[in-house]
Amino acid sequence: MTIGTLPASAAPLDEWSSVAETFEPTDFHAAPYLGNGHLGTVLPPSGGGYFDYGPGVHTSFPLEQSRYTGTYLAGFYARQPGSWNNTQVIAALPAWSGFALDVAGHTYRPDVDPATVRNYRQTMDFRSATVTTELTWSPDADHDVELRYDTFVSRSRPDLAVARLTLTPGCSGELAVTDSLDTTAARRVTPIARETDPVDGRSTVGVRADGTADTAFLVSTLDAPDDSRRVPVEEGLRLNTDVAAGQSYSFTKYVGIAATPDGPDPRELATSASEQGHENGFEQLHAEHVAEWDRLWKPSIEIPGRADYRRWIHTALYSVLASVRAGQRWSVQPAGLSSDDYGGLTYWDAETWIYPTLLALYPDLARTIVDFRAAALDQAKANARAYGLPGALYPWDDGPAQRCASPAVCGLVEEHLQNEIALAHWQYYLATGDEQWLRTAGAPVIMAIADYLTARIGPKLPDGRYHYAPVGGADEYVATSIDNALTNGGVMHTMRTASEAAATVGAPVDPRWADIAAHMAMPGDIAPGVPAEYLGYTGAPIKQADTVLLSYPFDYATQGYSPEATMRYYFDRTDPDGPNMSNAVGAILSSGLDPCRTQGFLDASVVPYAQEPYGLHSEARGERSGANAVGGSARVFVTGAAEFLQGLLYGPTGLRWTEAGPRLDPLLPTGFPDGMTVRGLAVRDSRLTVRIERRSTTVSLTAGDAVAVDTPVGPKTVTAQAPVQLPTRSC
Structure with a gap:
């Protein structure tokens, strides 16, 4: 095992963002993931809309269908007889992010000919959870248009998603932009409503999850140039606009998305979210969204001198945070809300691989995982009774019903x-x-x-x-x-x-x-x-x-x-070709048992799995997660991302939860010669900073009351006035 480094062909490192500079519409790894813990969506490289990668690229067990850019809501599930356990599978919603552009008989959409695209740059900014796609589209020798898509799923408003298209044509004339709510992207649902109101610039789509009475609605309210002519079309609302060469024009859609688990009238909830978003405008909404993400980024794992690790930490933590939301009685699935890999079902991934990272830094988010099981206790008892046994039996894999x-x-x-x-x-x-x-x-x-x-x-x-x-x-x-x-x-x-x-x-x-x-x-x-x-x-x-x-x-x-x-x-x-669910445990165990192996395990938990261009964790080094795997490996594997972080949080610090308080036994891995710091370690209502240096480790209280910690040199109490010094072990 060697210390991890970025491939030589990768773009220059930026700790907070990743960039794709080649337009590859058929590469599913080149599709960024946006989520707020309630709503998750994957965007195609084109900037927005729906793309199906075809039968040659499969999702994982149990569905094993063609991979596509999907949108999902926490808790919105279909009842499907063909599912693995004959109960629930996550439902996919219509694609909300699409803006189709028509110029001189040509259409820009996700399957556009790559030969017509130049100056391409798609940026996934993890700090602000925003995707920006910029390019020049030249559909023929006489026309070119500069396009910019700015897209986010609001962290401050869980039922709102926003996309803005700014275009600058190279010549004057008429073009058309269509605000699309694409039902071809939906899976395991039945359409129940589609309406377009050109006066208010609003489009509405409703679906019902198969085998249930649960419904979901998407409502888009459009902001467009005043002189645009609005025409209802089958896929949404078309805006015909006269443009002048060199002038810029913006089209912004505010999409409210809600389902039955969110309240008794999801259509009204989605409509209200869309209208309020439209009233507040893009800049205010984005500022609120960024402020919420800034709050989430306050806890941190810092490794000076290792830009590669800092980037991996940010991308991994982003994919975890994008998949969970405080106060929501729903757990975290292996792929989060990025896809229907593993059917969107809940496995041991939640408690064993994802939960410990959240517990250390975000106990309010960790609580959603345990509260989900507590809320399902009556069903778990019914499960046990069905087998003639007392107590509670939780299923290995199922959706909200358990x-x-x-x-x-x-x-x-x-x-x-x-x-x-x-x-x-x-x-x-x-x-x-x-x-x-x-x-x-x-x-x-x-x-x-x-x-x-x-x-x-x-x-x-x-x-x-x-x-x-x-x-x-x-x-x-x-x-x-x-x-x-x-x-x-x-x-x-x-x-x-x-x-x-x-x-x-x-x-x-x-x-x-x-x-x-x-x-x-x-x-x-x-x-x-x-x-x-x-x-x-x-x-x-x-x-x-x-x-x-x-x-x-x-x-x-x-x-x-x-x-x-x-x-x-x-x-x-x-098996090194098995799922990424082992190496971080190796780092944690070796930190106390065989410290010279810790760095190798840490590297092995991230290097083969952080897939470019966005550095998001895949489930396996190859296309299959083990010799007996069925279907493809999960593309955004939140389990693996959280496992990598768990290795960093519990390995070098020696953190364990005990009745006497958190136990700390710090070790500095060999690949971190400049030390490492964990900020925001949560203990009861307090927060600690653990700074690990070559010879000693400093544990400081940054918020809350004094904290008792268990250490190899005996119990210690960390106060605001008196940090605790511990010896740092080394290889």
């Missing part, structure tokens, strides 16, 4: 998820100290999961141990097994956590929880100090991190267990 369709996709598939949900809820309490939340939300989930697992595992066998069979583990190269090490080790942790949570809130403690924690079976060692992945495992390659997770995020420890030997054994057998 229904179990069958044992094949719920009770027998990757039940380690139950332990990771319980862990996330306990970690939220440890990090925030919110006992009221624990009483009303966290503890009920943890205890219900423990009740399910108690019944699922069953009584002790004659060997005096509890066994788990059959079970699907995290290694997806093995369908089912007996006594999967991660699952069984996680059960021990869940049982201990359930006892602690119940005692904390004054609830009854089931004595069986402690007995299971003490007598849960583990498979025998396959090497000294290394538990086999499952009973009968013989050392085959594994798809992604599995048994190593016993040491992190869990804290498994028993006589004879060697975390270091386990780490070395399993990372040597992890």
Whole structure:
């Protein structure tokens, strides 16, 4: 593993933006992603509208359809019999961002001939979450037009998206701009309304999610030159405009987007958002939007002297933040709101790979993940009852409903998820100290999961141990097994956590929880100090991190267990072509067990996956995420972006959440000779800055009350007047 650097062919580094200078309309990697945590959209290289990349470029499991530039709303799902678990799949909305331009019988749209485009430059500004596309379009020898598209999805107004087209023609005459709401982009919905009002400059489209009564509406209100002649057309509103050579003309669309999960009248919500946006205007809306993103950027991970890492950090954090929103009871999917990869369903990605990054820097955003599971507790209990069991059973993959369709996709598939949900809820309490939340939300989930697992595992066998069979583990190269090490080790942790949570809130403690924690079976060692992945495992390659997770995020420890030997054994057998869900854990584990490997793991968690031109994380190094992968790998893989950040946050700092407060044990990776700083580390209602330098680390209080931290040199208290100095470990 080597220290990561940008490819030699990449444009000069800018920490906050990425630029494409070649117009490649058929390259799906050249499509920027905009999101505000409620609404997400991917723009084509042309600047706006809808582009289908065709059957040669597939989305991931379970849909495996042609990739396209889609728009999605959090919580807006279809009921589709063809889906993996026969319940829900995210619905795609009509494309809202399109401005078609007609000049002298030629049309500029996403599939425009690249030979007619020059001076091309598309900029994804991550700091302001804005995409700017500039080019000169020359459809024939007698005509050319300079085009500029400025597009953003408002962070300050979650139901509003804005696009502005500014054009400067090279000759005088008439041209036409069409504000398009393109229903050909929609998936898994049925159109129910399309109206155009040329007097108010408004277009409306409505759709219903298949198999449901849920509807969504898109309402566009247009700002255009006063002398434009408005003509309703099938795709929206066409504006015929007389133009003079060298003069600039602007067309701005304010698109309100809302669905049934947002309120009982989504059409009214979308119309109001569009009208208010139009009244406020582009400049005010963009300023509000940028101000909200500036607030989000206050927490930071800073690495002086490493422009490549700083850029990777910004692009990764952007894709995570673009996919989650405070106060919204909806979780984060592997691809966020960028696509229908993985059907937009919720997996362990949320709790295990995305949540820890949010918990460290944005606990208000992290809460959306645990609150989503808490809100679904009644359904999870119904899932368990359907199998004749008590407690709560969450499905391996489903949408907002969190229904179990069958044992094949719920009770027998990757039940380690139950332990990771319980862990996330306990970690939220440890990090925030919110006992009221624990009483009303966290503890009920943890205890219900423990009740399910108690019944699922069953009584002790004659060997005096509890066994788990059959079970699907995290290694997806093995369908089912007996006594999967991660699952069984996680059960021990869940049982201990359930006892602690119940005692904390004054609830009854089931004595069986402690007995299971003490007598849960583990498979025998396959090497000294290394538990086999499952009973009968013989050392085959594994798809992604599995048994190593016993040491992190869990804290498994028993006589004879060697975390270091386990780490070395399993990372040597992890498929490098599997999904980007392993290397950051390697960085976290090695920071305490084998520090000289930490930098290599950090590099490996980002270098193969940050895809140019925008540096957004893909799921795999190639087109498939593992030997048994079905469909393509996820194109914007929020899981991998958050995992990379998790490695930086929990590896070098040694951060762990404990009952005694956050534990810190800093290490300076070899590739960061000028040190690194984490600003805005959230502990309860306070914020810390952790500055790691060669010989010592300074922990400072930047907001809130004093914070108790657990350190290798004993407990310390960080106050505004007295920062804490800790020794920095090195390789």
